[in-house]
Amino acid sequence: MQNFSGVGVMPGRVIGTIRHMPPALSEPPAGEKLDAAVTAEQAIAGLKEAAASVQKDLRTRAATASPEAKAVLEATAQMATDSMLLKGANKLITTGLSAERGIWESGETVAQMLITLGGYMAERATDVLDVRARIVAALRGVPAPGIPDSTDPFILVAEDLAPADTATLDPAKVVALLTTGGGPQSHTAIIARAMGLTAIVAAKGLEALESGTVVFVDGAAGTISTSPGDTERAAVDAWLKNAALLSVFDGNGVMADGHLVPLLANVGGGKDAVKAAAAGAQGVGLLRTEFCFLGRDTEPSIEEQVAEYKAVFDAFGSKKVVVRTLDAGADKPLPFLTDASEPNPALGVRGYRTDTTSPGVLARQLSAIATASAGSEAEVWVMAPMISTPSEAADFAAMCADAGLSIPGVMVEVPSAALSSESILGQVSFASLGTNDLTQYTMAADRQLGPLAALNNPWQPAVLRLIELTVAGSRAEGNHKPVGVCGEAAADPALAVVLVGLGVSTLSMSARSLASVAAVLKTVTLDRAGELAQLALAAPSAEAARTAVREALPALAELGL
Numbered sequence: 001m002q003n004f005s006g007v008g009v010m011p012g013r014v015i016g017t018i019r020h021m022p023p024a025l026s027e028p029p030a031g032e033k034l035d036a037a038v039t040a041e042q043a044i045a046g047l048k049e050a051a052a053s054v055q056k057d058l059r060t061r062a063a064t065a066s067p068e069a070k071a072v073l074e075a076t077a078q079m080a081t082d083s084m085l086l087k088g089a090n091k092l093i094t095t096g097l098s099a100e101r102g103i104w105e106s107g108e109t110v111a112q113m114l115i116t117l118g119g120y121m122a123e124r125a126t127d128v129l130d131v132r133a134r135i136v137a138a139l140r141g142v143p144a145p146g147i148p149d150s151t152d153p154f155i156l157v158a159e160d161l162a163p164a165d166t167a168t169l170d171p172a173k174v175v176a177l178l179t180t181g182g183g184p185q186s187h188t189a190i191i192a193r194a195m196g197l198t199a200i201v202a203a204k205g206l207e208a209l210e211s212g213t214v215v216f217v218d219g220a221a222g223t224i225s226t227s228p229g230d231t232e233r234a235a236v237d238a239w240l241k242n243a244a245l246l247s248v249f250d251g252n253g254v255m256a257d258g259h260l261v262p263l264l265a266n267v268g269g270g271k272d273a274v275k276a277a278a279a280g281a282q283g284v285g286l287l288r289t290e291f292c293f294l295g296r297d298t299e300p301s302i303e304e305q306v307a308e309y310k311a312v313f314d315a316f317g318s319k320k321v322v323v324r325t326l327d328a329g330a331d332k333p334l335p336f337l338t339d340a341s342e343p344n345p346a347l348g349v350r351g352y353r354t355d356t357t358s359p360g361v362l363a364r365q366l367s368a369i370a371t372a373s374a375g376s377e378a379e380v381w382v383m384a385p386m387i388s389t390p391s392e393a394a395d396f397a398a399m400c401a402d403a404g405l406s407i408p409g410v411m412v413e414v415p416s417a418a419l420s421s422e423s424i425l426g427q428v429s430f431a432s433l434g435t436n437d438l439t440q441y442t443m444a445a446d447r448q449l450g451p452l453a454a455l456n457n458p459w460q461p462a463v464l465r466l467i468e469l470t471v472a473g474s475r476a477e478g479n480h481k482p483v484g485v486c487g488e489a490a491a492d493p494a495l496a497v498v499l500v501g502l503g504v505s506t507l508s509m510s511a512r513s514l515a516s517v518a519a520v521l522k523t524v525t526l527d528r529a530g531e532l533a534q535l536a537l538a539a540p541s542a543e544a545a546r547t548a549v550r551e552a553l554p555a556l557a558e559l560g561l
């Protein structure tokens with residue numbers, strides 16, 4: 001038996017076969033020439049054959065895919081032998097370019113043309129780029145890029161996933177996700193949680209395991225072992241029994257003494273919101289508006305924005321929805337707002353700061369939020385990401401007032417905001433702790449990097465102290481403003497108890513975690529949570545804080561969390 005460990009980001013116990021994500025396909029070098037031993041005619045014939053094999057492969061996958069995926073796969077298959085694409089490549093091959101370079105450039109031309117046509121045609125550009133990469137892989141005789149195809153469910157092992165790969169993960173096929181890189185607050189981890197996919201990040205050494213190896217994964221413990229036996233099978237059975245219990249949240253976040261802790265959802269758009277409402281979320285604690293427009297290179301129109309926001313509001317009736325204004329930058333680039341060439345993007349023009357470099361975008365967004373809010377019943381709160389000073393908070397509150405939005409707030413995710421919480425909260429109506437970034441900036445550890453996962457841990461006592469300070473500032477004379485948490489820390493049931501013990505009033509998380517957090521909160525009184533918070537604050541390290549609190553919460557082990 002071989003054992004590996006990483007940082008568990010979504011509980012679950014699974015036994016399955018691993019498959020490695022193929023490495024990203026490199027672009028054929030510009031000007032790459034035909035091999036001297038190959039004639040242009042032979043290269044053209046080889047290209048035709050590669051394109052046909054890609055088409056056949058995609059059609060075979062379409063035959064057994066879900067209805068949604070089937071439509072996408074069939075459309076992509078069609079594109080593989082598109083005459084404009086192949087003719088363009090053939091022409092380049094006759095000028096002496098290699099088949100790989102020819103199809104690459106021809107794919108670019110066709111994709112650009114589709115983008116210029118706009119609308120539905122522009123959406124097909126991604127299909128062309130996907131197909132060209134598959135054809136290049138076929139020509140090189142290497143596995144096709146993207147999530148591996150398999151008729152049987154498998155455990156995916158990757159260094160990290162690109163947002164587009166994560167979006168095409170089929171939970172019926174991929175039963176667990178293990179990454180060797182990536183941190184616990186990375187967007188891969190966030191998406192795995194949103195999908196309810198058992199996941200472990202920063203698990204070193206897995207690269208060496210062969211595809212096809214059978215492993216046991218324990219997402220709560222963050223461990224992976226080969227050659228599973230009876231003990232591991234029994235652990236999976238026990239988990240499956242609990243999983244049924246942990247999939248239902250009754251819509252009532254309450255502690256053992258009756259203290260209420262509203263449990264809200266983090267959503268990225270209307271579809272998510274409908275699912276979160278169905279899962280019992282008591283409102284939305286974080287609408288990541290940038291997720292509605294990822295990959296866009298132009299600013300969405302006010303009408304488009306109104307439609308997106310209203311879809312979220314309408315899913316929640318008269319409940320509270322906290323809208324966060326665009327948090328572009330760093331790991332969430334929006335080409336119309338951010339500069340991809342910044343040397344240090346996490347410390348760059350990100351979130352609220354883009355209002356200085358692209359004035360007008362934020363004001364238009366606030367006006368779209370106000371219009372969507374006027375047309376719905378929801379109680380709309382609005383907050384800005386990456387606020388660092390009281391004057392930024394005051395300016396944001398003034399912009400909200402101009403737009404007719406009456407509940408302005410800020411994210412506290414930069415240490416300076418936590419340290420100035422009293423004056424910042426003097427300017428706005430509420431704060432929401434973004435523990436993902438607060439941890440990254442407190443520990444000076446990029447949240448995306450696997451090797452820094454141990455530092456990048458919201459259990460770090462230094463981070464907990466900043467949370468304590470933020471709450472203290474919110475309760476200062478004349479303030480009395482609510483402070484919630486919408487970072488991933490809220491989805492960790494043990495840490496959720498500590499956060500409530502530190503005085504946080506609401507917790508917002510991916511809808512999949514609501515039931516687990518609720519199940520553990522129910523077993524503790526507010527006073528006891530306060531004691532556990534002190535225990536964590538006094539611990540010498542993140543690991544010691546986590547262990548001490550987990551040991552004091554027997555419900556965690558009973559539930560397999």
Ligand SMILES: C=C(OP(=O)(O)O)C(=O)O
Nearest residue numbers: 413434435436437486487
């Ligand atoms: C909730 C947060 O925002 P995001 O993960 O979108 O940066 C955070 O930083 O904790």
Ligand SMILES: [Mg+2]
Nearest residue numbers: 413434436437
């Ligand atoms: Mg953040």
